Amino acid sequence: MATTTQDAPLAAATALVEKAKADKALRPTIAGFFDEATFTVSYVISDCATKEAAIIDSVLDYDAASGTTGFESADRIVEYVETSGLNVVWLIETHAHADHLSAAPYLQEKLGGKLAIGADIVRVQDVFGKMFNAGSDFERDGSQFDHLFKDGDTFRIGNLEGIALHVPGHTPADMAFLIGDAAFVGDTIFMPDFGTARADFPGGDARQLFQSIRRLLSLPRETRLFLCHDYKAPGRDVFAWETTVGQQRDENVHVKDGTTEDEFVEMRTSRDRTLSMPNLIMPSVQVNMRGGRLPEPEDNGVSYIKIPVNAVGRPAK
Template sequence: MTDQALEAATAIVRAAHEAPEKRPTIAGFFDENTYTVTYVVHDAETKQAAIIDSVLDYDQASGRTGFESAERVLDYVTEKGLEVEWVMETHAHADHLSAAPYLQEKLGGKLAIGKDIVRVQDVFGKIFNAGTDFERDGSQFDHLFTDGERFSIGTLEGIALHVPGHTPADMAYIVGDAAFVGDTMFMPDYGTARADFPGGCARQLYQSIRRLLQLPEETRIFLCHDYKAPGRDDYAWESTVALQRAHNVHVHDGVSEDEFVEMRTSRDATLAMPQLIMPSVQVNIRGGHLPEPEDNGVSYIKIPVNKL
């Protein structure tokens, strides 16, 4: 069966490679506390912009939130005179809280995620016993992307690709010659994302990554995290399809699906849960909003005992 969405994404990348004006201007903001990169992607001609995978500061010991990471993004958008069209999430993160509501309040834009967020909401709604008041229909977001859905940022062409495996709802966003791939893969020397969260699947992850690696070799790949592989001194979050295909330690050309699944499954069994998974998931499935305050006006994060 022809992958029409991938063909469309390939056409967008090639057109941007041939015409510089079709390439986005990209700024990355690295949060070392969560090893997360937030991107501001904008069209130089119209100053229209998207924010991808924002970070809300959260101190686990005190339960206090902060906006230092988000303010860096806000300052950049203001300094450059950008108008935010989109506030996008590649998935419901398990390692940091989203600052989307704060940035929307300050800058506007439509909050978007993949349509399969409803599956993640259903799974984690049950795990956290969220109750009937918690809607599991994606209504906390302004837009739910489908696979192959086109969008624009000013005059820049974009397309959303569904790339499940890490979670059921992961999306990659192709904008011009750039691909924002979320938690599918990391820098070539670090490998790929885990696939053992509820709803994750190592086999799906392999297929999603190989799908992305069919994009033109010159496609710029922007990663959501970097954990600085042993032997590397600096954090990095930009690669290319060519580099990933040649050098990714988990999924380079020649690694079979069965080999990857065996490796990923064995490796995931040794990994601890992310430090911020409890607050992150409960907030992020709500579009970055805290759980509804209780009768004393305070929001609470639940910790299911012996469940995850």
Template structure:
């Protein structure tokens, strides 16, 4: 069966490689506390922009939030006279809380994520005993993208690719000649994302990554995280399809799905849960909004005991 979404993505990338006006301007904002990169992607002609994978600062010990990371994005948007039309989440993150509602309030724009967030909401809604008042239909978001769906940022073309495996809802967003791959693949010396969260699947992750790596070699890949692999002193978050195919320590050309699944499952058994998984997932399945305040006006994060 032909992969029409992938073919459309390839054609879009080739058009952008031939015509520089179809390539986005990209700024990355690295949050060292969560090793997360937030991107502001804009069309140089229209100045319209998208914010991808924003970060709300959260101190686990006190339960306090702050907006330093998000305010850096706001300052950049204002100083470059940009108009934000999208806030895009590549998936429901387990390592940081999204700042999308805070940014929406100040910058406008629609909040988008992949359609299969509904599956993640169902699984974690049960884990956190969210109750019937928690809608498990994706209605906390303005837009639910499906595989192959197109969108625009001014005159720039965008296409959403479903790349599950890390979670059921992961999406890669191709804008011009750039692909924002979320938590699928990291820098070549660090490898790939884990696949042991509820709904994760190492074989599915392998197939999703190989789908991404079938894009033209020159495709720019923008990664959601970096952890500085041993021997590397600087953080980095941009690669290319060609570099990943040649050098990725987990999934370069020649690695079979069977080999990858065996490696990934073995490694995942020894990985600790992300430090902020409980608050992050609980908030992010709500589109970055805290649970409704209780009768004392305070919102509470639940921590299930002996449940995971």
């Protein structure tokens, strides 16, 4: 699959991978932290030479029945960062997750770093700000984050070079982050035996998702892909979250080489009609659109999560 001359960010990402293949010092050190309660993988990416690091897609523990939060998952990351002597410079979200709450503000307080997400978070904030009737006090300009990445934006983690790629479809704001020879792809794609992400959330689009995935799969075959989730495909007994572009192109059950866009859209749309909403979608979106912060406390000092009735998903049978 050739890189088009019009896609300058993809060409730059490809060049980063090639540089990292030639120089091991440009490959990141990666630690994954799996949260089985939400099937989410968080990552600490670091440069061994400078000890600078980034944290991607952290998890705040949340018990829906009691409405209580906890920090066990986040504290595993804190312990790793401190034990390894790392200096966190970035706290990155690949998108506004609908299946877990972000722990980024907690980690920022503990470890520092700039909180960042894709620039199209403003579209998500507009849609869900209205859905949850968040009021005029809720800013819909992305100001809850320290930095908004646009397609092709570059960044650094010590000596490591990174580039942000806009990969909409799952949501309009999804981003993948290529660091050295490793791409952190959020919810765009899963392990080859499980397939791809749903595209039926507000602003999602199956055709756009196909195009975003094929864009990612235009990177060199050796590019390592790190996924945000794993649910263990039928017949597989262990969780897994690392694959390669080559493996995905050869084996992905939804979008391997030879799959047409129309075939994918038909499959994805039909499959999405059968899926229930994520268990934590209501608290997750309300918190994550605020950069991982709870809604402002009311006059009794308590924060509340709103549950809009008959506004999302299919009616109960």
